């Protein structure tokens with residue numbers, strides 16, 4: 395990082411309460427004011443709920459320019475990665491910083507493939523859940539539970555241990571995700587088939603049954619692979635920050651990823667694709683789109699257009715553009731071009747993109763707007779969408795967690811607060827309290 399200049403903060407016009415702070419430039423993106431010494435120099439904290447203006451770490455993994463609609467993994471544009479790479483190549487890129495050559499790819503693919511099975515005792519975890527449990531509830535439990543199986547490699551200060559945990563998590567997430575689905579529909583678990591690609595293997599574990607031969611559809615497998623690539627990392631979003639915060643205490647990687655999954659579940663984050671499909675079902679018909687647009691604009695209604703808006707993108711989400719393309723391919727392959735919800739989504743998108751409320755607030759469709767439609771067309775039920783998001787995001791979480799642990803400036807995450815509660819008061823005896 396390049397130190398550029400300094401920023402002066404004057405708290406009261408009094409020289410004693412003013413201080414200078416370094417302004418630091420990254421390789422691209424906004425400069426940051428390094429305020430680590432603010433407290434010691436001035437006695438004040440900053441106040442920034444939702445981290446609107448706060449960089450919580452330095453990172454070399456993902457860059458987003460929200461105004462321009464740019465997303466780079468390790469410097470590579472998402473469009474090129476989605477076009478030219480498979481998901482495991484992107485995993486290699488995120489974890490090691492470089493795309494693999496053929497030899498490295500063969501090695502990485504083979505290592506991940508060899509870790510796809512889960513311990514037989516894991517089955518028992520699943521059987522403890524009700525069949526109607528939300529699969530994300532199962533995923534939080536099952537992934538956290540992995541900590542209990544790998545005592546041999548939980549030393550977070552050992553880089554080999556960290557790498558092994560990364561392999562295990564990337565490899566086992568598809569198996570666990572598919573098990574959560576199979577459990578919910580009462581079908582037997584399907585073991586991984588290591589002769590298949592990562593995405594094809596996952597699809598098979600989701601949809602194969604022991605009684606029938608499973609046919610791999612290349613268009614659908616490629617679409618699934620693209621969903622995984624597009625969701626693999628997204629800088630310091632809520633779930634990634636959760637993983638980093640959990641990991642900052644030295645917690646083991648399985649516990650950290652389980653925390654990330656829990657955070658991702660929320661409808662303002664990864665739960666948006668499920669919520670978006672539910673919303674399209676609720677709207678039901680193109681004739682009702684106008685009514686729902688008005689409802690979304692009415693703050694009293696508490697209703698938002700799910701799949702629209704983003705904290706960082708104030709332009710078309712580049713992932714949404716790619717997902718829109720994939721959506722057309724998948725619906726074409728399956729002969730679903732006239733799908734009711736897809737047509738509805740197109741009508742909603744068109745009206746929202748022309749409406750002054752959405753235009754002035756720069757509310758564009760985000761990746762979740764289309765990914766739900768694609769997954770639904772593939773036969774994936776709504777309540778599995780966020781699980782698939784968590785399967786894809788696991789590599790990003792791990793890459794960020796590994797980067798954090800090896801950062802010499804890393805400290806336990808401990809935000810401060812602006813206290814607005816009661817000042818000190820004395821406890822009265824029970825009979826004296828009003």
Ligand code: CMC
Nearest residue numbers: 661662663664666690698699700701702703704705755760
């Ligand atoms: N529908 C209607 N109005 C909206 C929407 C929406 N989807 N999103 C934002 N707004 C309005 C909001 O009411 C506010 O209006 P005003 O300035 O008049 O008060 C303005 O736009 C700015 O909104 P904000 O809540 O301050 O923006 P934020 O950056 O805090 O929130 C968001 C970002 C993604 C939580 C929000 O846009 C949202 O709730 N979207 C719907 C949920 C969704 O699709 N989430 C998926 C995000 S992408 C996947 C991921 O990375 O997890």
